[in-house]
Each structure stands twice: as structure tokens, then as C-alpha cells.
Amino acid sequence: MKVFVADTSVIVDGRLTQFLEGTEGEVRLIVPEAVVAEIEHQANEGKAIGHVGLEELKRLREMADEGRIILEFKGERPELWQIKRAKAGEIDSMVRDLAGELGATLITGDRVQRDIAIAKGIDVIYLEARKELKHRLEDFFDENTMSVHLKAGLRPLAKKGRPGEWRLVPVRDEVLTEEALEDMADDIVERARRDPRGFIELDEPGVTVVQLESYRTVIARPPFADGIEITAVRPVKKLSIEDYQLSEKLLKRLEESAEGILIAGAPGEGKTTFAQALAEWYAGMGRIVKTMEKPRDLQVGDEITQYTALGGRMEKTGDVLLLVRPDYTIFDEMRKTEDFRIYADLRLAGVGMVGVVHATRPIDAVQRFIGRVELGMIPQIVDTVIFIKAGKVAKVLTLEYLVKVPSGMREEDLARPVIEVRDFETGELEYEIYTYGEEVSVVPVKKGQKAPALKLAERRLKQEIKKFLPDVRTEVEIVSPHRAIVYADEFDIPAIIGKKGKRIADLEKRVGISIDVKSFSERETAEPGTKIPVEAEEKKKKIVLRVPDEYARTPLKFYGGEEYVFTATPSRKGLVKVNKKTPIGRELKRLLDAGIPIWAAP
Known part of the structure; x- marks a missing residue:
């Protein structure tokens, strides 16, 4: 009789029943109580691999009831601290000890467990086989597929095309069953556990997030979702920075002076693809580049180390990066307030940062920092905003911190700290950010409109x-x-x-x-009537305004273009003299310099 002891790795992925079905002769299978305890703990926490393991144990019981194997449970049940330290090898050690005591053959799918068993002289079988599935995740993808959306009771759907130009189409006419999706979900989780390029990024009650090679997969189940659903996203094409045909001016800025970069855009527009290209461009120049991602789905070269949330917290990852001190860090998917603060801390510590944020307009990326960091610190943290639309660089903004009178204001005592946001390619001022009263205002600046x-x-x-x-x-x-x-x-x-x-x-x-x-009646009588022509002459110390003689000694309102400037009464010669050093004098000089006509009205 063949005697086998199975560890957790082959029970939670379906490989054990597949192996036993192909084994000839009488088989005695021993499942250690330590393995049962670990699977039970995972299931109680709502983790996908725990429920998969329970289903496999039930299949083993069915095989025993049918007389195909002899199923036994042996060994001591571990303490809670041993279960919690399962990843450190506590449960594996108990399984190996039981196999050694019984003189049985250990069955495992864990390479480390296999190698230690060999070193200790324990017979071991390492399983690589996977159960055959009707559908695998990759079957729904082709070279033009951006994402796949699978839900029980519906036809599989896929987004096909490229960022900004895609369509949602059925992949197959066959409706997916709940059983088929469960098998596919189990396969995804099992492969992520075994594949060095796979990661289980999140495993909570009702949702599991898996990064499997280039596929970022979200598995949703009740109670989180109303039914089982699998959503997988994959980059359609990997681009280099040269493919974006950036201007020499922008490339020079990215290479020499841009160190606080935001890559912004709406979901699915190609932000992550551009971030990958930028990361590899920096690495190709001999810069040390790291990434902060959860999940880790950037497709970058081996020379770029990808970090995730340490202990579930990006703050701890930031602490590690402060010790590593890379030249550039790519912070993918910044959403929470804590993410923006970590970005700011690393940037102020001298680390070059490239953050990826969701935004429907370029200025929205800057606004995400308002209220999260001090206003005056924003230009020190962010100096370049690259807006991606339909997979292309649609706009680039730069930030500069100045003390000035905001656009439309003329009094020197209204000067205040202002963040100027300009179009990088044209240099045109597009927004001003400053405090007005107790509020922070993001004010668009457009020519030809009221200030x-x-x-x-x-x-x-x-x-x-x-x-x-x-x-x-x-x-x-x-x-x-x-x-x-x-x-x-x-x-x-x-x-x-x-x-x-x-x-x-x-x-x-x-x-x-x-x-x-003033009263409403005063406004009605004060509306300007016929425009009175004004001759303006700039002298050394004064600006002299001349009106027709018939308006001499008549109170008049003087306008520049459509804006009221001041009220004055011309002399008997029809003259109004204004000192150039006064606020009104400075305003008149500005109007004259700009070629704006000055006129008067009663």
C-alpha cells in the first residue's frame, strides 16, 4: 500500500485529486490536522484559497466514500500562533515531521518544502500538474483586448481597441456558469501562488486581487458582490518613450529638471503605459528606478524593482525608499490622502517622483494636492503635469511659485503668494492658485474675458x-x-x-x-449714455485726458474698454490731469500701453 502525506499547497489548488486519480494500486492518504487547521483559518477569514481548500477536502472525502482511497486525519492540531506563522514555515515543519514519523511519502507543490524534505531524507513527490479547465483566463484575450469582464449568467465581454478608442464586445455566445467561473478563479489563485511572476495582492472576504504575469485580476464574490465576477486588465501594447514623439523641449525637461512629475488622465486613457515607458527611459539612462504599486502591474524590466505596500501600508514602503534613495520612484495609482502625503514626503526628501493619478482635466491633478499639503509647498512637490488622453500626451503643465498681484487686480497691497500654472509648450498662463479670504481659489486665466x-x-x-x-x-x-x-x-x-x-x-x-x-434708482440714472471721446496724452509725471469743451466742468465717468476706472470733473479747458504714481494713474498707463481705448460718459 502506498502511504502519502499531503501538505496545504497541493490541497488548495486541486492538484492532489488529479494526482490520486492517476495513481494505480491501493492508496492511503493522510491529511495532517495542521493542514486542516490552516485551511479552516483561511476560510474563516474569507480568503479564497481557504474556500478552495475546503472544496478539495470534500472531494477527497467523496473519493474515500467511493473506496478509491483510504483517507485519514492525523497529527496534532497547531496553536493559533503557529497557524498565523504558517508563511514562516511552522505548518510545513509539522507536516514534514508527521511524514517522517510514519515513513510516508510527502506530496507537495511548494519548492522550498520539497528541498527541505530532500535534505532531511524524507521521500517527496513534487506536483507540477494542473487540472484541466474548460476555460482559462488567457483564452478570452487576443492581441487587441484591453480587459475582460466575466460574470455568471452572462456572456463574456471584452474591451477591444486601444486607450481612448475601444469598444465593448461579446467574446463568445456561450453564457458562463457559476461553476466555470469558480474553477477559473481557483486556477488563477493557484497559479499566482506557484508562479514567481504571480502575486496575491489582496485577499479579503468577498474579493481577491491577483497579479498574474501581465494580467491584473479582480475576483469578486458574495457578500462583496451579488454574484461571482472576474475582471482582468492587461496592457495592449508596451511602448517606449520614443513612441510618444515628445518634443525636444519636453525631453530635455524630463531629463534635466523635472523631478516632481504627475501623469494624469481618465481611467483607460494610457497613464500606466506611459509611466512604464518613462520608468524604462530613466533606467536606460543609468538612473536607479523603483516603483510603488498595489497591485504590482507595471510591465517593466528586471533592472527596476517593484515594491508593494509593506504590511499593507504604503507609508512603510515610503520609509524603505527613503533608505534606498532611488533617483526616481514611480508611484502608481495615487488615490488616498495618505498616498499624496507619502509622495510629498519622498519628493521633499530629494527623491524624484512620478505619480499616476486619475483626472479628467490636467489642472485636476494639481487640485488633488490642495488641502492635503500646504499650498506654498505644492510647486516644490509638483513641477510638471503630463496629461494623457487616448494614449497620447495631450498637454503638459508647469508650476511656479511667485509673489504677485493676481491677474485682474491692480493694487500693490493685494499682492500675495500665487502659483502660476502654465502650458509648458506655449508658456501661456492658464491658471492661478492663491488664497482669497479664507478659501483657496483655482482661477482660470483667459484672454479676452473679464478678469x-x-x-x-x-x-x-x-x-x-x-x-x-x-x-x-x-x-x-x-x-x-x-x-x-x-x-x-x-x-x-x-x-x-x-x-x-x-x-x-x-x-x-x-x-x-x-x-x-447705492440705491437701484441711482444705478438707473448712472447708466452710461453716449460715449464721449477722450484724448489721452502721457507726459513725464502725469497723464492728461482731454474731453470736448462742452463737457468742461461736468462730472464724467472714465472707462478703459468696458471697465470703469474713475470719476472726475474736467477743468474749464476740458482737461483731467492724473499723477502717474497714483493707483488711477498706473491703471491709465496700463490701458495706454495695452492700446485699450479710454472714453467717458455722463
């Missing part, structure tokens, strides 16, 4: 008025970067101004501009 700072001030002023006078009907007009008019009904004006002007003074302080309060 964004004025729009922001108008919105803020309306909000502040609503706070203390929610039922008062008001309208706000920002007439210049440093002046606003609030229109209200005549009887509501005292409430807006407040006792001794305290309320309006507090409002001016919070918003940062001077405020006039």
Missing part, C-alpha cells in the same frame, strides 16, 4: 452680504479691481452700512476692496 479675480471678488461679496442680510435684495457690480458698488432698495441701505459704518467697514476688510452702497 477672473474680479469674478471671484463679485461672487465672494455676494456670499458675504447674504450671510448677515439673507432677505435683502442686492446686486453687486465690480467696477474696478479695487472698487465695488452694492445696489439695494433705499430703505435697506442703512442696514447694509451698519451703525457708524461698522458693517460695511468689516465687509471691506474681509473682501479686500472698497465698497460703495
